[in-house]
Structures are given as C-alpha cells and as structure tokens.
Amino acid sequence: MRKKMLWLCGLLMVAAPAAMAADGGGKANYDKLCVSCHGADGKGNPAMAKVFGEKELNIATKETAAKKDDELLKVITEGRGKMPASGAKTLSKEDQKALVGHVRSLGK
Numbered sequence: 001m002r003k004k005m006l007w008l009c010g011l012l013m014v015a016a017p018a019a020m021a022a023d024g025g026g027k028a029n030y031d032k033l034c035v036s037c038h039g040a041d042g043k044g045n046p047a048m049a050k051v052f053g054e055k056e057l058n059i060a061t062k063e064t065a066a067k068k069d070d071e072l073l074k075v076i077t078e079g080r081g082k083m084p085a086s087g088a089k090t091l092s093k094e095d096q097k098a099l100v101g102h103v104r105s106l107g108k
C-alpha cells in the first residue's frame, strides 16, 4: 500500500498531466459519479453538503486517505450513512480500485 502511494506521488510529480489518463480511469469515473457531491478536488460541494445537512462533504482529507482500501470500497459501492451507493457498484473491480486510488490521491 505504501509502495502504491509512493508510486502515485512520483507519478503526479513527474507527469501530472499524463497521470490524469494513466490512473486507470479513476478520475474519469470520479468525475462522472462523485463530483456532484464531493467536488472535483474532493473538498465537497457546499450546496450538496447543505442538502445533506452536513458541515461539508470533504473527502480530500488525510483521514480519508488513511482508510483501508476495503473500507473506502465499501462506502463507494454500498454507500454509508447519508451517502447513497453511488453507481460504482457497476464498475469492474479494476475500475473500483482506480477510483479508490483517485480518492486517496485527493487527500494528500
């Protein structure tokens, strides 16, 4: 897991634009399924936070990035609390993994 983080860091530093396409589609799916609530940068859409009665929908946090793959996968595929299962359930395992990778990259 640590290795993967390092790899991602390196990738973002040397090839930020290329990394967008090289993340296995994580960002593309995030942009499709998650942006409306969590925002492009993961810091949360204030209007949606209001709808949900949450202070914020920020997932670009160290706390989120530190969570286990399984835990994040579960939230993404099954939903949790006020978050509905977001459509990621229909993605392939690889795409779900890439999505988790993207979420993790937001919280650095």
Ligand code: HEC
Pocket (backbone or CB within 6 Å): 030, 033, 034, 035, 036, 037, 038, 048, 052, 054, 057, 059, 063, 064, 067, 072, 075, 076, 080, 081, 082, 083, 084, 086, 087, 088, 099, 103
């Ligand atoms: C309709 C709004 C909505 C959409 C769409 C949505 N979320 Fe969420 N998300 C929420 C809410 C609300 C919470 C807080 C859930 C709770 O109270 O436990 C949340 C929580 C999370 C968390 C938990 C953060 C943590 O630290 O535990 C993650 C991770 C997350 N969302 C990722 C995603 C991803 C990835 C997608 C797209 C596949 C997505 N969300 C789509 C509303 C949404």
